[in-house]
Amino acid sequence: MNLVFDIALTHIRFRLRQTVVGLLGVATGVGFSVMMAALMEGSQRDFIRQLVDSLPHVSVTDERRAPPVQPAEDVYAAVTFHGLSTDQGRKGIVNPLATVAALESWVPGALAPSVQTKAVARFGGRDTTASVIGIEPRREIHVSQLARQMTHGDLDALFKAPNAVILGDTLARKIGVRTGNSIILATAEGRAFLAQVVGLFHSGVRQIDENQIYTLARTAQVLSGRTALVNEIRVRVDDAMTARDVAARIERQTGYKSVSWQEAHEDILSAFKIRNAIMFMVVGAILLVASFGTFNIISTITHEKARDIAILKSLGLKERSVRSIFVIEAAAIGLLGCLVGFLLGYGLCLGMGLIEFKTGFTDAKRLPIHYSALHYLLAGAVALASSLVAGFFPARRAARVHPVEIIRGAS
């Protein structure tokens, strides 16, 4: 074995307690960094997955981002209109079937036209406002998770009864309704009809489960008083991350406001960026503290070994060889610390993954953990780099020791 390695490893072996303390410092830093990164990314991915799963990737609505240019503005440059408001009622998407067909020709994914309206759901003297979404079940299965979220009945049941509806399970509990019951759906315009509950769904997002009712598109059109109305086209793209680009292209093509899931939740995604920055700072701080431990240990060893360093230099060892001895020791502590830290981090992730928690907005579930080799690589690289830096400075100081000063003092 190379002499420098041999001396370094001998120091480590003979100072087992110091080595173990330093190693544990690095291991704790790496372990907790891995756990924290897995937890943070896990929760972020879980949240985004829920967003992506429970909502369309792109929602094309019968609105426009800016009021259309008025004919007078086109003709006379001096004319401007201020305070224009949209129509009271929603016009709906013009010629929806042709629009859907045109989009289907290039959109990488599935589309489903739908009708959205508001109604009061009433049963046995209890009522609540709900969002009624008229869907085409054959298409709906391709754009949402509704079919999988059914807890009672299935989507095809919508065809099996007149005015059939599927309710969010929380909404059903709220008004005390069960599958097979009939409820009254009434709109603000005074239209009302009896609807039969043919199924219940549970998305896991409370806001959806206590507010949404699904029915056939034509039933929703009757409820809104507008036959042939389609006021939303929902799109599920093959790659959810391309939703923003797809939405922009749809908007350019149709002129209708197309909102990707990223745009709809821009605030949350921005919050994630801040949260990630905070996470990296905290993880960096943890690893920095661990590197102080390594610095302390290498400083102590170089102090204790000053006489050995002097004699090695007097024998003819070069400064860089002496420096290498202690840098290797720091690297070994860092490397072993990383390996133990990886095991610790993995164990912590497994342990954290067993913890169940519940918020007011989602179901009870286990802490979401995302396992990624990148977390280990990053934590390991930072820990190793900080160990090397922490070891380098005392090593450099040790290598510069003038042997005569030490030998004189020791003789």
Add this chain to the structure above:
Amino acid sequence: MSALIGLRGVSRMLGGEIPTTLVADIDLEIESGKFTAIVGPSGSGKSSLMYLLGLLDVPTAGEVTIAGRATRNLDEDARAELRLAHLGFVFQFHFLLPEFSARDNVMLPMRALGRFSDAENRRRADALLDRLGLSPHAGKRPDQLSGGQRQRVAVARALANEPAVLLADEPTGNLDSASSGQVISLLKDVAAAEGRAVVVVTHDQGIAAGADRIVTLIDGRIAADQARAAG
């Protein structure tokens, strides 16, 4: 005889508010095959002279040559290479690495020089230890050896790379008389039988009396340089 180490007008001053002269105007040549004793009262500059001879210190004036090569402008790495290849050191304290066995300590300079394989280094180290009567202790660490044994291991380490010059600073200062006799006899043998230059810094008049040459230092200057008549 050829000069292995030559000092020409060498001085070593310490800076500071009150400059101190360690050695001044030293002209000295160290020749092969001679056992040279450097003597003088405490503070006369004996050890400082040895550090200059051994390239462990740099003169503030004058020139030190090793095998005819000037060292004034050499950097620390080049000086280290010269030390490793041409010089061996024995100090008052053995300075063995405590975690390594006697054999491993002897092998240190060999491994640093990298001239031979590990197996050959080991064979040579064992041969040296055998010559010094330390074979049974080759695998022991310094804390398992007596003071005399440690110092003999230190001599073996100093001889590991077969240096042309062996420099010893009070090598018997911490030893009892029996161990002291063993070490000095060993050093004399190194000079006489192997033709190496041995320079011993000592307070011990008995050791000095047995030297081929006695250099006496007083206040950092050579006060006397006496060669013992051959025979």
